[in-house]
Amino acid sequence: MMTRMVMQRIGIGFATLIVVSIIVFIATSILPGDVAQIVLGQSATPETLAALRAELGLDQPGYIRYFLWLGNMMTGDLGTSKAGGATIASLIGGRLGNTLMMAGWVAVISIPISIALGLWAAMHPGTWLDRIVTFGTLSLISVPEFFIATVAVLILAVELHWLPSTAYMTGEETFWELMKALAMPLITLVIVVSAQMIRMTRAGILNVMSSPYIEMAILKGVPRGRIILRHAFFNAIGPIINVIALNLAYLVSGVVIVETIFAYPGLAKLMIDGVQTRDLPLVQACAMIFCATYVVLILIADVGSILSNPRLRNPK
Amino acid sequence: MTEQVATKKEEEVLAELDSFAELPDAPPKRKFRLSWVGWLSVGVVVFWLVICVIGPSIAPFHEMDMDGDDSFLPAGQGEYGYFYLGTDYLSRDTFSRILFGARNTIGISLAATLLAYLMGITLGILAAVKGGWIDMGISRVNDAILALPTIMLGLIVIAALGSSIPILIGTAAVIYATSVFRIARALGQDIMVQDYVEAAATRGEGIWWIIRAEVLPNAAMPLATDFGLRLVFVVLFISSLSFLGLGVQPPASDWGSMVRENLQGLTYGSYAAIWPALAIASFTIAINLIVDDISAKSGGSLAKKMV
Numbered sequence: 345m346m347t348r349m350v351m352q353r354i355g356i357g358f359a360t361l362i363v364v365s366i367i368v369f370i371a372t373s374i375l376p377g378d379v380a381q382i383v384l385g386q387s388a389t390p391e392t393l394a395a396l397r398a399e400l401g402l403d404q405p406g407y408i409r410y411f412l413w414l415g416n417m418m419t420g421d422l423g424t425s426k427a428g429g430a431t432i433a434s435l436i437g438g439r440l441g442n443t444l445m446m447a448g449w450v451a452v453i454s455i456p457i458s459i460a461l462g463l464w465a466a467m468h469p470g471t472w473l474d475r476i477v478t479f480g481t482l483s484l485i486s487v488p489e490f491f492i493a494t495v496a497v498l499i500l501a502v503e504l505h506w507l508p509s510t511a512y513m514t515g516e517e518t519f520w521e522l523m524k525a526l527a528m529p530l531i532t533l534v535i536v537v538s539a540q541m542i543r544m545t546r547a548g549i550l551n552v553m554s555s556p557y558i559e560m561a562i563l564k565g566v567p568r569g570r571i572i573l574r575h576a577f578f579n580a581i582g583p584i585i586n587v588i589a590l591n592l593a594y595l596v597s598g599v600v601i602v603e604t605i606f607a608y609p610g611l612a613k614l615m616i617d618g619v620q621t622r623d624l625p626l627v628q629a630c631a632m633i634f635c636a637t638y639v640v641l642i643l644i645a646d647v648g649s650i651l652s653n654p655r656l657r658n659p660k
Numbered sequence: 661m662t663e664q665v666a667t668k669k670e671e672e673v674l675a676e677l678d679s680f681a682e683l684p685d686a687p688p689k690r691k692f693r694l695s696w697v698g699w700l701s702v703g704v705v706v707f708w709l710v711i712c713v714i715g716p717s718i719a720p721f722h723e724m725d726m727d728g729d730d731s732f733l734p735a736g737q738g739e740y741g742y743f744y745l746g747t748d749y750l751s752r753d754t755f756s757r758i759l760f761g762a763r764n765t766i767g768i769s770l771a772a773t774l775l776a777y778l779m780g781i782t783l784g785i786l787a788a789v790k791g792g793w794i795d796m797g798i799s800r801v802n803d804a805i806l807a808l809p810t811i812m813l814g815l816i817v818i819a820a821l822g823s824s825i826p827i828l829i830g831t832a833a834v835i836y837a838t839s840v841f842r843i844a845r846a847l848g849q850d851i852m853v854q855d856y857v858e859a860a861a862t863r864g865e866g867i868w869w870i871i872r873a874e875v876l877p878n879a880a881m882p883l884a885t886d887f888g889l890r891l892v893f894v895v896l897f898i899s900s901l902s903f904l905g906l907g908v909q910p911p912a913s914d915w916g917s918m919v920r921e922n923l924q925g926l927t928y929g930s931y932a933a934i935w936p937a938l939a940i941a942s943f944t945i946a947i948n949l950i951v952d953d954i955s956a957k958s959g960g961s962l963a964k965k966m967v
Contacts, residue, residue, distance in 0.1 A: 363804040371816045486948040487941040488896050490903045490919055494926070494937050502926050509927065597811040597900075604904055605923070616904055619819040627819040631812050638809050 349650050357643035364635045365417075368628055369410050417632065423625040425618075432629045435614060440633065443603070443610035447595055449530055454538045455588055461538075462545025467572050469550060477542065484539035489601040493532040497605075500528065510607045529602045536598045541591045548583035552576045582652035589645030593638045698953035701946035708943050712766050715759035720744075723760035723913040726751045732922075732930035748922050748932045758939055761913035766943065768829055768908070769895040775833035776890065780840025781883065785875060787841070788848025789867060798841070806838045810897055818906045828907055832894050843886055847879040888951045892944045899940055915940045 416423065424431050465477040484492065501509035507527050552558065553576055561571050603613040615630035617623075694702065720741055721727050727740040728747030735746045745754040783802075787795040805813070817831045851857060857874050865873075901907035902916030910917060915936040922932035 360804060360807045364808060367804065367808070367813075368816060371820050482948055482952060483941075483945050486892060486944040488899050488903065488916070488937075488944075490900065490916075491937040491941050494919060494923065494933055497923075497926055498934065502929065593809070596809045600811050600815075601900060601903065615815065616906075619815050619904075619906060622819055622822070624819060627816065631816050634812050635808050638812075639807060642807065 346650060350647050353643060353646045353650070357639055357646075360639050361636060364639065365414055365632065366410070368631050368635070369413060370406075413628075417629070423629070425623055425626050432626055435626065436611065436629060436633070439609060439611045439614045442608065443599060443612060446526065446529060446533070446608070446610065447592070447599065449526065450533045450537060450595060451588075451592055453530065454534045454541065454591075457534070458538045458541035458591075459545055459584065462542045463549060463572065463577070465542065465546045466549035466553070466576075467569065478546070481539040481543045484535060485543065489532065489536050489598050490605055492535050493528075493602060493605045496528060496532050496535075500531070529606045529608050532602050532606075533595065533598050537591050537595060540594060541587055544587040544591075545580075545584055548580045548587065549576050551583070552580045555579075582649045585648040585652055586645045589641050589648060593641040593645075596634050596638050694950070694953050698950055701949040701953070704942055704946035705950065708762055708766060708939075711759060711762045715762050719753075719756035719759040721753040721756040723757050724752070724911045727753060732925040732928050732932060734930070745935050746930065746932060748918070749925060750921075754918075754922075754932050754935055757913040757918060758915070758936055761915045761918060761936060762939070764908050764912060764914040765895065765899060765902075765916065765940065768825060769832070769891060769898050772829045772832035772898070773836065773887065773891045773894045775829060776836040776840055776894070777883070777887065779833060779837040781844045781879075783837070784841040784844025785848045785871060785879075787845045788852055789871060789875070795845075799845070802838050802841050805835065806842070810835050810893075811900060814897065814901055815906070818901070823901075823906050823909060825908065828898060828901065832897055835897070836890055836894055840883075840886070840890065844879065844883065847882060848875055851875050851878050885951065885954060888947045892947050895940065895944055 413423075420433065425435055461477060465474045468474050497509045500507045507524060509528065549572065553572075558571060558575055561575055562568075566575075599610065600612040600616065602608065603610045604616055607613070611630055611633065615627060615634070618626035618630060716723075727738065728743060728751035729738050731747060731749050731751045733743065733747045733751075735744055736742070738747070741753075743753050743755065745758070748754050748757065783798055787798045813835050814831055817827070821827050851874065854874075857870060860870050860874055898907055899914070899916030899919075902914045903920045905917070905920060908914035908917055910921070918936035919933045922930065922936075925932045926934075
C-alpha cells in the first residue's frame, strides 16, 4: 500500500513536470511577439523575418516545436542565448553551482535554528517570549523579502560597516572571503525561511499537543518537557519534514530577490537579466530548472510524510 | 496526505479551517471582537485606503516633479517647499511619491485580488455544482498552476508579454485565482450536500436559484476572511516584481520600484529606500494581524491550557 502511494506521488510529480514544461513553452513561445521579431526589432522586413523564423524553426506548428524543444532539453541541449550567442548550458553552468551553494548553506543554518525555536515556542505557549516569537515571525512573513534585505544592508553594511553590501565574487577567494561575500544574502534568506519554518513547526507541535494521548499524559502527571520531547516530537516529525521541504521550495522566490539585490552571480540573477532583455530561450531554461527543483522538493515533502506515518508504513 | 495538502502554505491551511468553521452547521458564531492590536491594524489599513483616494490631492509635490535641490537629501526645507522625508535619486519628494504610490501599489493589488476572486469563485462554484468532467478539467489545470512558484509564473509571463499595468493585474489575478478556486470549490461542495439545498432542489428550484440564494450567501463570510490574506500575497507579489524592475514602470511611483530606485542611496546615508519599504510592511503586517486576530481561537483544548 505504501509503495503504491509513493509510486503514485512520483507519478503525479512526473505529470506535473510535463504540464510545467507545456506551460513554460506555451507562455514563452506561442504568445505574440516571437523571438525573430524581438531579435530583428525595428529593422525587420518580412523577408528577413521569414528567413530567421525558418532558421529558428518557428515556421513549424507549435506541437512539433514543443517536442523538439523538450527533446533538446532532455539531452542537455538548452539552446543558445539570444543576447550574446553563447550556449545557455555554458551560461548556466557556474551560476547553478553558486545558487545551489547558497541554498545549501541556508538549509544547514536555518533548519536547526527553526526547529529549536519552534519547539521552544511550542513548549511555552502563551508566555510573552512565545508571543514575541509569534508576532515577530508573523511580521517577517508579512513583509517582502527585499524589505528584510534592505534593512539588513542598512544596519550591517551602512551603519556598522561589518559586511559588504554586494556579494561580488571573483572565484578565487579564500574560505573567509567567500563567507564574507555570502554573509548578507545568507542572513536575509535565513531570516525569510526560518520565520516560515518556526511558525509551521510550532503549529505542528501544538496540533499534536491537542490529541487525546497527550491529554492522557498530562493527566497522569508527565512533566511537560518530557511530553514534548518524548510524545509530541516524534509524532510531529512527519509534519516537520514536510515543513522543511516546503520551505526549501519557497527559497526559490527568496533567491530571486536576494540575488538581485546583492548582485550575487547565481541562476536567478541570470534569469532576471534574461527577462529584462526578453531572452526567451534563457528564461525557458532557467524557469524549467527552478520549477523542476520546486516540484521535486514538494515531492520529497509528500513522500517524507507518507514514510514517516507508521500507519501507512506498516499496513495491516 | 494528498499532494494538495502538502503544497499549501500554513496560512492557507488555517484560512481553510476557518472557512469550514463558518459553515451553517458550525457552532454559533463568536462575537466579532478585536483586541487593541486588531483595532490599531484596522486603523492602519483604513489610513492607507484613504490615502489611495486622497493621496495625490494632499501631496505637496507632484510625483514626477524634480523639485528638490539635490538627490538623496535628508528631510528639510528646499527651494520649492518642505521635504518631509527628503528627496529621492532624481531629487523628487519621497513623501509625495509615497502618497501617489499608494494608489498604484494598493490599487493594482486590490484590482488583481478582486479579479482573482471573481474568477476563482465563478469557476470554483461551477466546478462544485456541476461536478463531473468540468470539475476534473478545471481542477487539474488549477493544480498544475498551483504547483509552480508564483514568482516564476510572473517572470515567464512578463518575459513573453512585457510589463504593463493591465498585464500585471491579469497575471496576479490568474495566479491567485487558483487558491480562491480551491477554497470556493471545497466550500461549494460542502454546501451542496446540505439538507436545505436538497430541500430547495426537491422543491423544484433551478440551479441558478440555488447558487444565488443558498450557496453564495453561505460561502460569502468564509471567503471574505480569506480575502485579506490573498490581498497580502498579491501586494507582496506585485511589489516584488516592481522591485525587480519588472512591475510598475518608471516614472510612475510605486512602493516596490521606489525601494529599488533608491537602494544605492543607502550607502550615502539616505533613507529614501526605507520609507516605501516601511509603507508596504505597515500595510501587509496590519492586514495579517487583523486576520490573525479574527481567527484566533477563544479558549482551546485542555492540553493547550495546561502545557
